[in-house]
Amino acid sequence: MAPKIPQQSPLQHSDTVATAGGIPQHAAHPTGWRRWVLTTNHKEIGTLYLIFSLTMFFVGGIFALVVRAELFQPGLQLVEPEFFNQMTTMHGLIMVFAAVMPAFTGLANWMIPLQIGAPDMALPRLNNFSFWLLPVSFTLLLSTLLMPGGGPNFGWTFYAPLSTTYAPSSTTFFILALHIAGISSILGAINIIATILNMRAPGMRLMDMPLFVWTWLITAFLLIAVMPVLAGVITMMLMDINFGTSFFDAGGGGDPVLFQHLFWFFGHPEVYIMILPAFGIVSAIIPTFARKPLFGYASMVYATAAIALLSFLVWAHHMFVVGLPLVAELFFMYSTMLIAVPTGVKIFNWVTTLFRGSISFESPMLFALAFVVLFTIGGFSGLMLAISPADFQYHDTYFVVAHFHYVLVPGAIFAIMAGVYYWLPKWTGHYPNETLAKWHFWFSVIGVNLTFFPMHFAGLAGMPRRIPDYALQFADFNFVSSIGAFFFGASQLLFVLVIVLCVRGGKKAPAKAWEGAVDLEWTVPSPAPLHTFETPPVFQSTDK
Amino acid sequence: MRLWQRPLVFGAGLLSSAACFAQSWNMPIGVTNVSREIHGLHMTIFWICVVIGVLVFGAMFYSLFRYRQSRGAKAAHFHENTKIEILWTVIPVLILVGMAIPATATLKNMYDASDAELDVMITGQQWRWRYEYLGENVAFNSNLSTPRSQIGGEEDRGEHYLLEVDEPLVLPINRKIRFLMTSDDVIHSWWVPDLAVKQDTIPGFINENWVKINEPGIYRGQCAELCGLDHGFMPVVVQAMEENAFDDWLAERKKVAEQEAQGVGREWEMDELMARGESVYQSICASCHQPEGQGSPPAFPSLAGNQQLINDLDWHLDKVINGVSGAAMPAFRNTLNPVEIAAVVTYTQNAWGNETEEIVQPARVADQVEP
Ligand code: HEM
Ligand SMILES: [Cu+2]
Ligand SMILES: [Cu+2]
Numbered sequence A: 001m002a003p004k005i006p007q008q009s010p011l012q013h014s015d016t017v018a019t020a021g022g023i024p025q026h027a028a029h030p031t032g033w034r035r036w037v038l039t040t041n042h043k044e045i046g047t048l049y050l051i052f053s054l055t056m057f058f059v060g061g062i063f064a065l066v067v068r069a070e071l072f073q074p075g076l077q078l079v080e081p082e083f084f085n086q087m088t089t090m091h092g093l094i095m096v097f098a099a100v101m102p103a104f105t106g107l108a109n110w111m112i113p114l115q116i117g118a119p120d121m122a123l124p125r126l127n128n129f130s131f132w133l134l135p136v137s138f139t140l141l142l143s144t145l146l147m148p149g150g151g152p153n154f155g156w157t158f159y160a161p162l163s164t165t166y167a168p169s170s171t172t173f174f175i176l177a178l179h180i181a182g183i184s185s186i187l188g189a190i191n192i193i194a195t196i197l198n199m200r201a202p203g204m205r206l207m208d209m210p211l212f213v214w215t216w217l218i219t220a221f222l223l224i225a226v227m228p229v230l231a232g233v234i235t236m237m238l239m240d241i242n243f244g245t246s247f248f249d250a251g252g253g254g255d256p257v258l259f260q261h262l263f264w265f266f267g268h269p270e271v272y273i274m275i276l277p278a279f280g281i282v283s284a285i286i287p288t289f290a291r292k293p294l295f296g297y298a299s300m301v302y303a304t305a306a307i308a309l310l311s312f313l314v315w316a317h318h319m320f321v322v323g324l325p326l327v328a329e330l331f332f333m334y335s336t337m338l339i340a341v342p343t344g345v346k347i348f349n350w351v352t353t354l355f356r357g358s359i360s361f362e363s364p365m366l367f368a369l370a371f372v373v374l375f376t377i378g379g380f381s382g383l384m385l386a387i388s389p390a391d392f393q394y395h396d397t398y399f400v401v402a403h404f405h406y407v408l409v410p411g412a413i414f415a416i417m418a419g420v421y422y423w424l425p426k427w428t429g430h431y432p433n434e435t436l437a438k439w440h441f442w443f444s445v446i447g448v449n450l451t452f453f454p455m456h457f458a459g460l461a462g463m464p465r466r467i468p469d470y471a472l473q474f475a476d477f478n479f480v481s482s483i484g485a486f487f488f489g490a491s492q493l494l495f496v497l498v499i500v501l502c503v504r505g506g507k508k509a510p511a512k513a514w515e516g517a518v519d520l521e522w523t524v525p526s527p528a529p530l531h532t533f534e535t536p537p538v539f540q541s542t543d544k
Numbered sequence B: 001m002r003l004w005q006r007p008l009v010f011g012a013g014l015l016s017s018a019a020c021f022a023q024s025w026n027m028p029i030g031v032t033n034v035s036r037e038i039h040g041l042h043m044t045i046f047w048i049c050v051v052i053g054v055l056v057f058g059a060m061f062y063s064l065f066r067y068r069q070s071r072g073a074k075a076a077h078f079h080e081n082t083k084i085e086i087l088w089t090v091i092p093v094l095i096l097v098g099m100a101i102p103a104t105a106t107l108k109n110m111y112d113a114s115d116a117e118l119d120v121m122i123t124g125q126q127w128r129w130r131y132e133y134l135g136e137n138v139a140f141n142s143n144l145s146t147p148r149s150q151i152g153g154e155e156d157r158g159e160h161y162l163l164e165v166d167e168p169l170v171l172p173i174n175r176k177i178r179f180l181m182t183s184d185d186v187i188h189s190w191w192v193p194d195l196a197v198k199q200d201t202i203p204g205f206i207n208e209n210w211v212k213i214n215e216p217g218i219y220r221g222q223c224a225e226l227c228g229l230d231h232g233f234m235p236v237v238v239q240a241m242e243e244n245a246f247d248d249w250l251a252e253r254k255k256v257a258e259q260e261a262q263g264v265g266r267e268w269e270m271d272e273l274m275a276r277g278e279s280v281y282q283s284i285c286a287s288c289h290q291p292e293g294q295g296s297p298p299a300f301p302s303l304a305g306n307q308q309l310i311n312d313l314d315w316h317l318d319k320v321i322n323g324v325s326g327a328a329m330p331a332f333r334n335t336l337n338p339v340e341i342a343a344v345v346t347y348t349q350n351a352w353g354n355e356t357e358e359i360v361q362p363a364r365v366a367d368q369v370e371p
Helices: A010-016 A033-037 A042-070 A081-116 A124-146 A171-198 A211-242 A256-273 A276-290 A297-310 A326-354 A363-386 A388-394 A398-428 A434-460 A472-504 B005-015 B033-066 B082-110 B148-152 B243-263 B270-289 B307-311 B313-322 B338-350 B362-369
Strands: B118-125 B128-133 B138-142 B169-172 B177-183 B188-192 B197-201 B207-211 B217-223 B235-241
Touching (some): A042 A124, A042 A398, A081 A211, A081 A276, A081 A398, A211 A256, A211 A297, A276 A297, A297 A326, A326 A388, A326 B033, A363 A388, A363 A434, A363 B033, A388 A434, A388 B197, A398 A472, A434 A472, B118 B169, B138 B243, B177 B188, B177 B197, B197 B207, B307 B313, B307 B338, B338 B362
Parallel strands (some): B118 B177
Antiparallel strands (some): B177 B207, B188 B217
């Protein structure tokens, strides 16, 4: 499935790559499997990340379908509650840490050097290491399902003491797996920051960078700030489980609420880690297909920064019912409401960019437009959840499940798909099959709404989340959700089909594959050769 | 309802959803002043979102339609306009301030649990609720009463499937009741939508909440925080009564509690203990150790044929009274009274072929629990 990256002739290599001192740097390309295992090339590593992410998207998806199959009707039909809990937990963990995050890192690997005119990432060997940590981490995580006592069964938020004193014995492996994934993210983030700050083409100022680069720069800082907090909290769990400490064990004088503060201090910025790069992708695609510059480039940058800063001040909106003091409750309500403002600024900007453009509807644009509409719906329910008194009713119900799936599936994941369709011509040299891509789009839009819209009603009507069986008044909503989920799941096979076909052939794409595209990646040939920008391009600041 | 009929009903529901919006498609208005206020906030913010949505999506779809390239639209090139940027930052802020004011008032009200006339302690346990009327010497457990055969589908499901309990929490209307909430094991969350009370019960913490119910009735809810295996099977049922009826009920319960306390002093027969023990076992222990004592190892050891249990009565008694630290087995010293503990230990010693002929008298348990 990997895009065919044309081999370059050895001659070309020794020309351009063997540098002073005569040490051939990239000259000896290993072949076969070693080419992929040992690669330090940002494009190959980007491809590895994307393939890994797509695979995990299906693994996590199958877990979700097990959950939806059980919830198809009231009663326990297919799985035991114990296994059901493992499925919800694994679904969440895999989707967050193994599907969405690596997909964005993959896109960053491929596109950031191309968009800033750099020959590669700043730290290529580290880049290889960051990627290969992931298969290790998630093989370990998935293997816990086969261990005695089963895998993690305490939700992707793994609240103590359910995840410590009362956890299955495989939890120690879960902690190790998460540590490894965390290290991978931190190293990836360091690499991205180093690349963006040091390797921009001469003449490209920070305020000239494409928004995908900007949003990733900010995301990388968020990652470096919060992944260590996650590492800290799981290490405390490790100590509680194996070394007799009582950080979170009330019986030993510990504090279970401390766990939640630490988790959400990581967790809320984490949700923005999963959406800021999506904002960047959409901000590239909408101007391209509206053939009109982004309405407010500067304000988009400021809004992203504002969201990132505010995201450190809102964590306890996930804890409105744990019994916080009134002042804390009020503070977190206000700060959460405030975060809707920069989010709104972004949406208004996209819409204004469309106004008086010259709009065409190729598949990347369709996904980007669906992103704007459906992400906004998720933002609305987020605003409702921010109203702390009302959250006493919404919290931990299917209404919350609907909210975060709207921001994550037609939000983050649609943006990733939009990005894939947008950049596939650059990666493979071929346009994706537009007819199939459009089918994929419409099936996905219908499937997503069928699955997640009824969840709003189920939640408002009183259905808690994470239950394997439910009262009869929730039956109709769940019935529709389950059908939608299988429909959505099946239509993702089309996505794979389009990608495979596109890698193997299709309409040839020129260097500038889209009429309205402006950024630097469209100046190199399609498919992008293995080594690009070995001589830095001259960057002309256009009117952004 | 037949499976194929569901989409039809759902479709019809969607069409008429505007009409029946107050019903089970939406948050219940509930039966307390607070729940009404919350419902009001919910609807206000909902309509604000609808209005913003209509404007934004209206502008968006207008542009998509009007400025299609296929219609020959030529792109303009304007961008950056500080005035507009400021405008669409300031207006949302003003709307939010308008929303924050009533929300703050409601929240302050929800946090004011002073001047309550009755205190009820609510304790979450895997997987039941325990209610204690503080100062009244009345306490009991409330377990799911839906039979497992309905869950498995061997029997038709009743109207209140999964939302019914053996003993509901009984409360008076028109009196302010303060809840003190905690947990014996993991975090649970006590939630009744009609009362708009959702509060986590956390081991080592006591949370406070309150309610003043306006109408008698039966109000149903569920545990809202993932608490392990049977999280989906720990409903909350509140029965709200007229004040007089409640006072009579409470007096009656006090009398029963006194009789029970006297029972500790007397000598019990094997048959009595076995009968009582079986009912305690099935409602408290069976969810983990299984109805036939077979357990589900490794998490929940089997009790039938368990040699340690058969050979060492003191050990057995100690585990039931004090629990097993670091494992899922809770301490029952505060949850069950001495009669119940004596009965369930006697039952376990003699059921499923264990047949040790051991009898534990409530007085012996009382000695171990008290000091
Ligand atoms: C307008 C912006 C947003 C606001 C005001 C907002 C607000 C909230 C609030 C208050 C909650 C807690 C609800 C509860 O548990 O009772 C929540 C949950 C959540 N939100 Fe958002 N949100 C916004 C955007 C996002 C975005 C962009 C993402 C991710 C892409 C996201 C992902 C999540 C997730 C994953 C949860 C649930 C976590 C869990 O309990 O498992 N939200 N949101
Ligand atoms: Cu959050
Ligand atoms: Cu629960």
